[in-house]
Each structure stands twice: as structure tokens, then as C-alpha cells.
Amino acid sequence: MDLLHKTVYGFATGVVADALAARDGRGPGQRHAAARPGRRTDAGPLPRGDSRGR
Template sequence: MDVLHKAVHAFASGAIADALAARGGPGPGQRHAAIRPGCHADVAPLPRRDAYGR
């Protein structure tokens, strides 16, 4: 019974997380990565005002 409960909980949590992640568009990390693809030490983080678009 406990295993069934945990399986249902995991499925529901995953479905909710996927739904929330899919509705917001690109996040701050994705916008930062779009500045210049690859790993570069000279690309600074996005300014806080641009990190969370609204």
C-alpha cells in the first residue's frame, strides 16, 4: 500500500511540476545562455531587472 501511495504521489508531483514549467516560457538561465552559447568566463549574469520578465 505504501509503495502505491508513493507512486501516485510521484506521478502527481511530476505532472504538476511539468505543467508549471511549461507555461512560463524561457527562464532566467535559458535567457542567459542565449546571450552567447557555450561556456565563457566573460559573460556576466543577467541584471536582476531582466532576470524575471514581467
């Protein structure tokens, strides 16, 4: 019974997480990473106006 509960809980959590992640498209971190692929020391943070923060 415990294994069944954990399976259902894990599946439901995954569905909700996938739905939330796909809701708004790429987040600010993903947009920033796509702007300059690879590791670079000269890539600073996103400007405040480009991020959707609080």
C-alpha cells in the same frame, strides 16, 4: 499499499512540476545561457531589467 502511494505521489508531483515549468516559458537562466552558448568567462549576469525577480 505504500508502493502504490509513492507511485501516485511521484506522478502527481511530476505533472505539477511540468505544468509550472512550462507556464512562463524559458526562465532568466535559460535565456542567459542561450545568449552565449558554451562556457565563457566573459558572460556576466543578466541586467536587472531583463530578469523577472521579486
